[in-house]
Amino acid sequence: MSRAQWFKVHSWIGFKLSVLLSFTLVTGTLAVLSHELYWLTNPAMRVDSDTVKTLEWTKIYQSAITEQPNKHLLHIRAPIDPWFAAEVVFISQDKIRHRMFFHPTTGEYLGDGRWYNWQRFFRMSHRHLMVPTKVGVTIVGALGFLLAIALITSLVVYRKWWTGFFRMPRRGHRKLFWADVHRLTGVWSIWFIAVIAITGIWYFVEVWGLRAQYPDRGKALSEQALDAKVLPSVAVFSGMMASAKTLYPELAVERVFFPQRNGNGVQLQGHGEALLVRVRANMLSFDPISGQLLVKNKGEDLSIHARISEAADPLHFGTFAGLPSKLVYFVFGIVLSTLAITGTYIYGMRIARVGKHEPKVRRKIWLAATRTMTWGKWFSLTAITICLVITVLLFGGFVNE
Structure with a gap:
């Protein structure tokens, strides 16, 4: 292929679904x-x-069941930073989480x-556009191939892109300036685009059957816990x-999950010695009645397939080093x-054919760009509209929380 043909592929790939791609990138950025x-x-x-001073799990648990004595607790989450409160999620009698x-x-x-707050909105809209998970992850994951x-x-x-890290945009002409901005931001984002694209593709293949197998999470032993989900x-x-400190001293507990089905144990999840894994990879499971240990899982013992799967989230959202990352x-x-938006603008300038001193130049450029998107524009707008409509119906007045 000639360089011109490569450029045509690049323009088409980055342009047709640029509206949906920009929406996904913005919501993903805010989801971080x-x-x-x-x-x-x-x-x-x-x-x-x-x-x-210290994280007192028992005091939090005791306060939670005192505050909601007739509700079933789902999990306790440790503060993600010292200035955060600990969070407890429970489910009400009308099956709504709080x-x-x-x-x-x-x-x-x-x-x-x-339950439906800013965090859920950005996560759900970015991950699957509020539609059924398999459909939404398929659409969003497919954007990874485009990236x-x-x-x-x-x-x-x-050509010679490695020389462009400190090449400042030229200001003599509109097209040259935005093309240079696009190249400059693109060069600095190479590593980031690669990470987001690869993990996005991984989510796509996972939802279509390439899910990893994980160790058993244990089944309760006591008769009462087998017959009901008990606290x-x-x-x-x-x-x-107390047992966790002896049984798994490397485990820094971050979440405690209570039984959500009959026979489930109480799971203590957190970070251990394994790198780039979700907290679920390191776990102790206990019988909720007797407190007897059911299962001990370590992230470093997972299969290679599972370790790859576990690394996707920390790498995709940058949670592996806390707030700095x-x-x-x-x-x-x-x-x-910005790269996605400037790419669309540059393409619009190429096809709009407007004079340098014409009025409302930007408007003509954007109109020319959106007209040329044809099916991509309507697919993107339909997907985003459905996402926002479901958000309004599902979340209600979460903005005022």
Whole structure:
């Protein structure tokens, strides 16, 4: 293929679905800091970090069952940063999930929050556009293929791209300026585009049957726990947390999941010695009545297939090093979103044929670009519209939380 043909492929790939791609990139960028955004909008999530000494799981658990004595708790989540409250999720009698927030050290109840919040909105809209998971992940994951092709073709089209890291945009002409901005942001984003494309493709193949097999999570032994989804007593729960320090000293517990089905155990999940795994990879499971250990799973013992699957989320959302890595991903998410938008604008300039001094130039460029998208425009707008309509129906007034 000639360089001109490579460029045509690059333009077509990055242009036809650029509206949907831009929407996905923007929601994904905001999803990286979605917990922090919710922290800003809900005072109940905030604590003075100077008052946090240790994470007292038992005090939080005891406060939670005191606050909601007749509700079934789903899980407790440790604060993601010292200024966050601990979070407890329970399900009401009408099968709706709710959140409660507690001081990590004292266990004091700080307030509540709805299940459908900013964090859920950005996660769900980015991951599967609010539609059924298999359909939505297929659509969003397919964009990973587009990103991969766009990256490969850009490296062919942009000769000696490795010399462009510090080449400032030329300001003499509109087309040259935006083309140079596009190249500059593209060069700096090569590593990020590769990571997002590969993990996006992985989500696509996973949803179509390439899911990894995981070790058994254990089945309750006591008769009461086999017949119903039961919560442990405070004493048994305290014993589980104490046992965890002996049974798995490397485990830094971050989440405690309570039985959601008959026969389930209480799962203590967190970070261990394995790198780039979700917290679910490291786990201790206990019988909710007796507190007896059921299963001990370590991330380093997973199969290669499972380790690859586990690495997808930390790499895709940049959670592997806490807030610093998330901030890096947030910045490069903005850059990548800009790259998609400027690419569309550049294509519009190529086909709009407007004079340098014509009025409303930008409007003519965007109109020319959107007209040329044809089916891609309508597919993108339909998908985004469905996503937003479902959001309104499902989330209601979550903006006011």
